[in-house]
Structure formats: C-alpha cells, structure tokens
Amino acid sequence: MKIISQPLFPSVVWTTLLDDHKAFNSQLMNQVSALQDIDPRGVDNTNVKGWQSPNTLQNLPAFEEINRRILQVCQRIGESLHFKSGQAYHLQAWANVSPPGASNKIHYHANCHFSGVYYISLKAPECGSIYFRDPRVASRMMTWPVEQITDFTAEEIQMRPEEGRLYVFPGWLEHGVEENRSDRDRVSISFNVLAASR
Template structure:
C-alpha cells in the first residue's frame, strides 16, 4: 500500500522484456482548488490593490512588480483575515502526506507570514526557495492571473543532487515542472523546493498571495544556519 501510494510506476514491454520505471521520492506538492474563490476574490483584490498604494515594495526575487512586506497575517481587514484563517487546514493535509505523522497536527499552532504580489507586463521572479530554519512549508495562491496564455507560470525546479551537481549536454527529462496559473488555485510545497515565475505577458495587474509557515511539531533546521544570527534575523524580519 505504501509503495503504490508514494511511488509512481510505469510498466511497458520492450520486445520480450518487461520494463518498469519507478519514480522514487517525489516532492509532495498539494494543489487546492478553492470552491468559493469567485465569491471572495473581488473583495480580496480590492484590499490588495489598496495595500499596494500604502505599503512600499520589498526587494526579494521579484524583477519588477510589487512585493508587499510579509505582514498580511497581522492585518485586520475581514476579507484578508478570512482568507488566511483557512490556510492552516490545508497545511495539515500537506503535512500528513510529507511527514510520518502519527496524530494530526494542531492547526491552531501554525505560524504564518503572508505577503501579496502584483505584477505588470514583463515582471517575473528569479529562481529561489524559501527555506530557513523553522520554515518548513510555503505556498502561493493565484488570486487574479490576468487571463489565458499570458505567461506568469510558476516553474518548480528539480533540485535533487544529480541535476544540481552534474552538467550534461543533453537535458534531463524532468528538470522542471510548470504550473499553469488558474484563478482560485493554491499550491503548497516544501519550503526548500526551488521555483521561479515566468515573465507575465498580460495587461491586467496579476495578483497572487504567498506564504511561509512553521509548526512547533515540525522542527526542521537548515544546516548552514548559524544560531548566533537567529536573534538578528528575527529583528530584521520585524522591521522589513
């Protein structure tokens, strides 16, 4: 049961021989399609656009566009609070698939940092990940994609040791996986999974929400983090 659930199998005949390809150790990415997305989207879009007028843009991996400070979890606007309050339940589902958890996590203990992104034509995000000690999971929500076939795809990057440490003139078959943006879709993934966002080609402002999350039951530590800098990082996060 465990193998059939976690590992994809593909079998076929090659002459008189049977070949079976095992896709081992996949990254668990949870796609959530919000059934009520169309109902709260107008109000949430209006709030994000208003915040863009009030808050300066952070400079992260974004090339162009507006990246809000990671403080939306502290906002009191009802539509923002309502949206964020629904995220922990989905994080629990993801965690059950990724970790060997014997009892369900307490959803009230998830700690979130949430931000908004607004992109105009030509804007994109460079390849990056969100991992640091304590931050175990990340996600993004497509609030307004700007239409069909307008770019802005999120591309997950294969970061297994072989693609990272070798060079081959022939590309590997699974170097990346591209996600087609769709209003109301949320993707939740391990924070160390690399990704980028392709240039946006639409004319309407493209809006997404993103988040990092930690949970006291999931103590994941980045080996390169130095404890003596933890306090400094905490202070910088508060003022950023």
C-alpha cells in the same frame, strides 16, 4: 521481461481550487489594493518590476480568512505526510502585484516546511507560469539523450496559474515565475508555513 519503476524521493506540488473563489477573490483584490495604496513602494525580494507587501498578512485582520484556508490546507498535507500530532502551523504571508513585464527570480524559502502561492487575479496563459527547478540538476553528470522531455528528464516544470487555485510545495523546492506578458496585473498571495511543537 517486466521492468518495474519505483519513484524515489518525489518532489510534490499539492494544489486545490477554492470553490467560492470568484466572490472571495473580489474581496481579496480590494484588500491588496488598499495595502498597495498605503505602501506604494513595497519591499524588494525576488520580484522584478513588481510590487510586494511586507511579510505581515498573517497579522492583518483583513486577511484572516485566506490565512485560515492556507493553514487548513497545509495542516491536511502535514497529516497526509504523518507529521507529529499536535504540531502548530505558523504562517508568514505577503501579497504580490506583478504588472505586465514583471516576473520573479528563481529562489527557495529556507526554514519552512511548506511554501506556496494563491492566485487572485490574472490573464492566463500570457500572465506567466510558475516553474519549478529539478533539485537534482546540480548533481547530474550528463544530460539525457531524449527526443521528448518527460517529468523525469525535465530540468524545469511549469504549472499554469489559475484564478482561485492554491499551490503548496516544499520550501526547499526552487521556483520562479515567468514574465507577465498579458495586459493585466497578476495578483497573488505567497506564503511560508512552519510546523513546530506547541
């Protein structure tokens, strides 16, 4: 008897590693540090014991190149999903500095097609992984009697951060970031992207 599995309604995380990330990240670190010097308090959102800039990186010339790259990746993903041609991709981005002990509470981003994070500086694996919660958890009627967790039976899946790696995922996918247990700051840029008619 042949059993065929057919994945339905997959939750996808797209990822890419920037080829020139070492030199590029050095420049980004300087720009994020300058932002933090100007506004040492930052804003309070899902960050716990960390610093977050206002959601204005898309308006700052110093971040033009990372903004361009994020939009380029999201546009290619949109094309692969057969988004309507001629869509304008609108970005909102912010910087995160998570010192030892900092984390991000689980959350999602409403009113956007894509969310994501780009990692500038960290010490893996102690810096803490980004994790995603199964969107079906609320409707599950019982747990799976498994000896080993798989992607299908897991309630959360972790993905280890890597300097220079960009993660993109649907805005509705719940996610958080584990506590930074390293002796270095975890520095990243997070973003939301909305595709809309021009």
